[in-house]
Amino acid sequence: MTYTFLDFFTDPLLRAPMLGSMILCAALSLLGVFVFVRRSSLIGETLSHAAYPGLMIGATWMSTFMNPAQEEGMALCLLFAFGTTLLALMFVRVLQRYIKSDAALCFTLASFFGVGVLFGSRLQFTYPSWYRAMQVFLYGQTATLLDVHVMIYAIFLGVVLVYIALFYHKIQMVAFDPLYAKSLKVSLFFVDKGFWLLLALGITLAMKSVGVVLISGMLVAPALGARRCSTSLIHMLLFGCLLGTISAFTGNYLSVKCTEWISERLLLPTGPLIVLCSALCALGTLVKKGDVPA
Amino acid sequence: MNPYAEREFFSFFSLFFQRMFSGFSGGLFSDERQIVVLVFLAISLAFLGTLLVVRQMTMLANALSHTLLVGIVVAFLLLHYLYGELSWEGGLPASGLWIAAWIATSVTTLCTQKLTCRFRIQEDASIAFVFTTLFALGILLVTLYTKNMHLGVEIVMGHIDALGTNDVKNAFQLMLGTGCFFGCGFPLLRMIAFDELFAKSIRLPVQTIHALCMLLVAMASMVAFRAVGVLIFLSLLVGPVLWTRLFVHRLSQIILWSMAYGVGCSLIAIGLSRHILTRFHVPLSTAGLLATFLLLFYLFTVTLCFYYRRKKDRSIRRIGI
Numbered sequence: 001m002t003y004t005f006l007d008f009f010t011d012p013l014l015r016a017p018m019l020g021s022m023i024l025c026a027a028l029s030l031l032g033v034f035v036f037v038r039r040s041s042l043i044g045e046t047l048s049h050a051a052y053p054g055l056m057i058g059a060t061w062m063s064t065f066m067n068p069a070q071e072e073g074m075a076l077c078l079l080f081a082f083g084t085t086l087l088a089l090m091f092v093r094v095l096q097r098y099i100k101s102d103a104a105l106c107f108t109l110a111s112f113f114g115v116g117v118l119f120g121s122r123l124q125f126t127y128p129s130w131y132r133a134m135q136v137f138l139y140g141q142t143a144t145l146l147d148v149h150v151m152i153y154a155i156f157l158g159v160v161l162v163y164i165a166l167f168y169h170k171i172q173m174v175a176f177d178p179l180y181a182k183s184l185k186v187s188l189f190f191v192d193k194g195f196w197l198l199l200a201l202g203i204t205l206a207m208k209s210v211g212v213v214l215i216s217g218m219l220v221a222p223a224l225g226a227r228r229c230s231t232s233l234i235h236m237l238l239f240g241c242l243l244g245t246i247s248a249f250t251g252n253y254l255s256v257k258c259t260e261w262i263s264e265r266l267l268l269p270t271g272p273l274i275v276l277c278s279a280l281c282a283l284g285t286l287v288k289k290g291d292v293p294a
Numbered sequence: 295m296n297p298y299a300e301r302e303f304f305s306f307f308s309l310f311f312q313r314m315f316s317g318f319s320g321g322l323f324s325d326e327r328q329i330v331v332l333v334f335l336a337i338s339l340a341f342l343g344t345l346l347v348v349r350q351m352t353m354l355a356n357a358l359s360h361t362l363l364v365g366i367v368v369a370f371l372l373l374h375y376l377y378g379e380l381s382w383e384g385g386l387p388a389s390g391l392w393i394a395a396w397i398a399t400s401v402t403t404l405c406t407q408k409l410t411c412r413f414r415i416q417e418d419a420s421i422a423f424v425f426t427t428l429f430a431l432g433i434l435l436v437t438l439y440t441k442n443m444h445l446g447v448e449i450v451m452g453h454i455d456a457l458g459t460n461d462v463k464n465a466f467q468l469m470l471g472t473g474c475f476f477g478c479g480f481p482l483l484r485m486i487a488f489d490e491l492f493a494k495s496i497r498l499p500v501q502t503i504h505a506l507c508m509l510l511v512a513m514a515s516m517v518a519f520r521a522v523g524v525l526i527f528l529s530l531l532v533g534p535v536l537w538t539r540l541f542v543h544r545l546s547q548i549i550l551w552s553m554a555y556g557v558g559c560s561l562i563a564i565g566l567s568r569h570i571l572t573r574f575h576v577p578l579s580t581a582g583l584l585a586t587f588l589l590l591f592y593l594f595t596v597t598l599c600f601y602y603r604r605k606k607d608r609s610i611r612r613i614g615i
Contacts, residue, residue, distance in 0.1 A: 041419040042353050045426075049525065099539075102418075103532055106352040107592075110529030114585020117526065121579035139433070213360075213433075217426030224415060224423050269437055272430035279427040286413055 002260060008253065020145040020153050021209050021248040021274060027157040028206060028215070029222035029244030029278075030164065031199050033237050036223035037175045042102070043092065044216035046109040048203050050088030052138070052212055053116035054081035059134045060119050063127040077134070078204055085200040088112050140211025142252065142270035149208060156205055160198060164237070167191045172233060210271035217275035218244070225282035247278035298325040303569040307561075327457045328564050328580065331521050334465035335514065336530060336556030338472035342511050343531040344549045347539075348487045352532050353418065357425035358402055358508065359515040359524035363432030365398030366516075371439065391464060395512035401428065403508055457521060465517050472510055476549075479503065484545055522581035530556060533588035540599055563587055 058080030066073040095104035124131040170191040173181040226240035251274030409420035518527035534552035563584035
């Protein structure tokens with residue numbers, strides 16, 4: 001069966017993955033731009049890995065009274081993942097005051113993931129079906145998205161947009177000159193905390209579609225492409241959002257079409273394709289002449 | 295028959311030391327292979343970790359451990375093409391490991407340097423960009439050639455029970471290589487670690503040493519990914535050094551103490567994993583235990599240190615942004 005261009009948005013089987021990943025990529029690249037200008041691109045990597053122990057702890061608890069087919073069990077596991085992501089965030093922020101930033105990030109990443117592996121090994125022994133269900137989150141499966149998830153992603157994108165629209169100036173201050181804000185006696189406490197909360201939420205939601213290991217690619221690559229082509233933050237946001245959406249579309253499109261064009265048995269995973277597409281876009285912008293002040 | 299079956303924590307070690315002094319008659323058993331590989335690994339990672347933490351390049355090690363996937367796939371295909379059938383089960387031969395490590399290191403460091411220096415992108419962003427892209431490429435290649443994700447999961451988790459004699463040899467070579475590297479060039483490395491500009495100005499080969507160091511890190515993560523998985527490798531790389539730095543402030547002593555701490559922690563993790571299996575009949579991941587133990591012990595020590603420092607001086611005020 002061959003799909004036309006329009007089928008990707010109307011076909012009940014293809015609609016949800018396509019729309020879901022496009023909306024999610026738009027939201028993540030908006031957040032990614034802020035992460036990029038705050039010079040902490042690597043924190044996405046740490047936080048996404050820190051979600052893994054949450055999943056495993058949640059599953060260890062859920063497995064005593066549920067089976068993995070139940071959607072609410074999965075949702076509760078994601079809630080746990082959100083919890084450990086926040087915990088890791090706090091841990092990193094505290095550690096960064098006393099030791100070098102990169103060592104703090106690396107140590108948090110590895111040890112939180114290690115806790116996840118520990119719980120996972122117990123789960124694998126006691127409830128293998130739960131373990132397999134959780135293992136899917138490691139690499140993600142865009143194809144399993146449903147219309148419900150698209151709704152959730154759309155709400156998340158709405159929240160991110162509202163946050164940016166309401167606090168645009170304060171976000172700029174946080175990103176570029178927190179000392180100036182302090183001298184004006186502007187409180188940035190809630191804006192800053194809100195940003196990290198949104199980032200953690202975004203990472204938790206994205207696990208269903210691209211998986212733990214590739215989220216940081218979706219955060220960084222669009223922002224990197226946008227940086228080269230824009231001189232103001234608002235342009236960068238618009239351009240990054242556009243880049244993310246386009247690469248999500250291309251990734252999904254290629255993943256379906258390659259099966260069609262080359263061979264029936266060739267099933268390319270969508271997540272890596274999306275990341276590769278946005279990386280190619282970002283590399284394309286590097287061709288542009290002229291130096292951009294770092 | 296594994297003599298370590300049904301052993302508890304202390305009797306496990308007493309048996310191990312008995313067998314060690316009698317020269318491991320009858321070859322290495324599975325548990326002994328684990329201990330030997332982890333000890334070699336902990337020793338070489340103490341050297342490398344100290345240097346990386348001091349030079350603030352630990353996230354580059356994280357990037358390397360991800361891009362290794364591309365290196366492994368390419369080296370595997372290359373060896374497959376050259377020598378015909380190869381089985382993944384016994385571990386790659388050392389030549390394959392070196393090729394894979396070399397490919398991964400050169401691609402990662404070259405791309406990162408190009409992005410940072412030529413295109414003037416912030417260093418953290420370029421590291422994150424390079425390794426996620428290469429990792430995505432690696433996953434794609436693995437799916438293309440093996441048609442399943444099994445290899446991918448194995449790399450992340452590691453599989454300590456399946457260690458072969460090949461792995462012991464590789465770990466030993468790694469330890470020897472790192473020991474020689476640091477033994478020969480310790481004054482040089484110390485100078486580069488603390489004052490890179492000065493080292494450059496007196497024409498020391500900073501770039502070459504940097505590349506060699508990264509190659510060793512890649513090799514270490516290659517040995518580690520068979521045993522404990524690439525992420526626990528990071529925890530063994532950074533954890534001991536961070537812990538040691540709480541008390542010790544000289545480079546050579548940091549290396550020595552973090553070596554001892556790393557070796558001790560790996561021994562405890564292996565013993566604990568065997569103990570839990572014997573007592574509660576639950577097979578827990580040794581790698582996970584190791585990382586959790588490193589985290590908990592670090593937290594415990596930090597709390598103690600703060601408690602005593604707070605007692606000493608209550609007037610410390612910190613400004614945090």
